[in-house]
Amino acid sequence: MSREWRDADVCAHVLIAEDDVNQADLIRRYLEREGHLVLAVHDGRAVVEENRRSRPDLIMLDVMMPGMSGLDVCRVLRAESDVAVLMLTARSTEEDLLAGLDLGADDYVTKPYSPRELMARVRTLLRRSRRQEGLLNGADRILRAGPITVDPARHTLLLDGRPVECTPAEFQMLAALAARPGQVFTRAQLLEHIHGIDRFITERTIDVHVKNLRKKLEPDPRAPSRLLTVYGVGYKLTGTADDALSA
Structure with missing residues (x-):
């Protein structure tokens, strides 16, 4: 359309x-x-x-x-x-x-x-x-973190080369994480990537998006090895084995 x-x-x-x-x-x-x-x-x-x-x-x-x-x-x-x-x-x-x-x-x-x-x-x-859709910034950088590939310009998410469907909010959050694999993001930082500064949205929405992304990206969502919780801080996306071991 x-x-x-x-x-x-x-x-x-x-x-x-x-x-x-x-x-x-x-x-x-x-x-x-x-x-x-x-x-x-x-x-x-x-x-x-x-x-x-x-x-x-x-x-x-x-x-x-x-x-x-x-x-x-x-x-x-x-x-x-x-x-x-x-x-x-x-x-x-x-x-x-x-x-x-x-x-x-x-x-x-x-x-x-x-x-x-x-x-x-x-x-x-x-x-x-x-x-x-890349209409604001013309983004053409493809983001990779382990088996996960995020293409912001084409709005595509691949896991081991296979397409994965996700919501716009999930995609935006994952793109922020994939742009800096291994970096820990607080819930507030991720919330700003998704919603901007919005007093009506709570940080618990991030936990919901993480849970849904784990169902789509993790071999075992109950024991995540890619989208990791850093307790007391927030979340990070693993880019290497060292990232996973350090969580």
Whole structure:
């Protein structure tokens, strides 16, 4: 799908998945005011079908959807694509919010929210996608750490030469780690690579992304040998055997 970019912001195809028609219309008007192409659907199965048909850049996904819940929709989306997913949820407990991230959502906003906050989150996600596609910095350096190869310009991740699917947030974090194999990153540093400085996102989201990446990259996710925890500090990606032994 072709994308049109503005200098400051990203104009994109956004799919709103919200069963409240009035709320969906309000979000649509704000998005269109920023120049985005917007489509709204109102049940979970329609989200899956529309994603397959039109390949949007971003899906704003309400958790409480008829037909299929937003969490079930997110699970299907992640099995089929790496589209950016912003979850809209009335559930405010940390465990509920982390459950969405665990399924592959890139960010979440809790209801009630201000339209200005919502648009700021949209801009952050779309700019992140823009960076990943190499449209901001023209990045062409291929990053390698042991059997892991990250190509930021092409947005590809390989493990022993085989492609691995990951979410935009997972890819951004892994690219930061792969750029400096063996270096320890704190959770706060990794969070800034993914979300920028954002007071609404907690450092526990990093632990969720690490857990999901280990499922995809480790021979045994319960005994990781590539994406390592440095206790009391953060995480690092091994580049050599010495890196693994020093953890």
